[in-house]
Amino acid sequence: MRQTRHSLTRRHFLATGATALLGAGVSARPAAAWAGSAPTPESEVDAGPMVMALTFDDGPSPQYTLQVLDVLYDHGVRATFFVCGDNVGRYPDVVRRIVAEGHVLGNHTWSHPHLDGLSAADVRDQIQRTQDAVTTVGGRAPVLFRAPYGDFTDTALTVCADLGLRPISWSVDPTDWANPGADTIVERVLAGAATGAIVLNHDGTEGGDDDPAPGSGGDRSQTVAALTSYLPQLIDAGFTFTTPDAHPRPLP
Numbered sequence: 576m577r578q579t580r581h582s583l584t585r586r587h588f589l590a591t592g593a594t595a596l597l598g599a600g601v602s603a604r605p606a607a608a609w610a611g612s613a614p615t616p617e618s619e620v621d622a623g624p625m626v627m628a629l630t631f632d633d634g635p636s637p638q639y640t641l642q643v644l645d646v647l648y649d650h651g652v653r654a655t656f657f658v659c660g661d662n663v664g665r666y667p668d669v670v671r672r673i674v675a676e677g678h679v680l681g682n683h684t685w686s687h688p689h690l691d692g693l694s695a696a697d698v699r700d701q702i703q704r705t706q707d708a709v710t711t712v713g714g715r716a717p718v719l720f721r722a723p724y725g726d727f728t729d730t731a732l733t734v735c736a737d738l739g740l741r742p743i744s745w746s747v748d749p750t751d752w753a754n755p756g757a758d759t760i761v762e763r764v765l766a767g768a769a770t771g772a773i774v775l776n777h778d779g780t781e782g783g784d785d786d787p788a789p790g791s792g793g794d795r796s797q798t799v800a801a802l803t804s805y806l807p808q809l810i811d812a813g814f815t816f817t818t819p820d821a822h823p824r825p826l827p
């Protein structure tokens with residue numbers, strides 16, 4: 576575990592070039608201390624009291640991502656979008672708007688498969704292709720990864736280590752993709768709101784419009800309606816919002 580945490584932090588520094596932090600009290604570790612160890616998924620963000628993170632998966636979508644961006648813009652909130660490479664190629668203008676408005680792009684594989692059903696080579700291809708697509712369209716390589724369905728397999732975590740990706744899970748899952756009703760999504764998010772919480776939302780349709788999430792029909796309107804309601808409530812309660820890339824997991 577100790578080596579894993581070193582790996583995460585060190586690799587994050589390398590990926591972001593945040594060398595100033597290394598010189599500000601955090602010791603640089605020799606490569607041998609972390610090389611070869613795979614990171615573990617992070618389900619919370621360590622960014623101080625009353626700070627949370629909003630995440631949106633399976634996009635970008637030319638319809639719902641733009642609506643989500645409008646709501647975030649209205650409230651001056653930055654979020655993380657875990658995109659599928661397949662959708663990045665389809666909707667590059669949406670990707671560019673995500674970046675232009677200060678949000679963060681994460682890697683959510685190319686076509687949203689169950690990683691535990693793929694060969695090691697195919698898992699690596701899913702992640703690497705998406706890394707390349709986001710880098711080309713978004714202008715920088717992602718440093719965050721989320722496995723579809725939360726299937727953070729050993730192979731996926733090894734690829735994360737190789738590519739300098741931090742695996743990001745979540746602590747609040749309102750199951751918005753199943754369309755339980757906007758009010759229910761709001762209740763679930765507000766109930767889970769806490770310091771360090773990472774909220775899982777869905778702005779897109781996994782794997783593209785021809786492969787909607789089971790039972791959802793690809794409709795994310797409840798996600799947008801819920802966000803419009805719970806975001807100002809969380810702000811009024813004193814919460815602020817960040818993105819996990821800005822807060823490396825601390826050394827133990």
Ligand SMILES: [Zn+2]
Nearest residue numbers: 632633723724
């Ligand atoms: Zn997903």
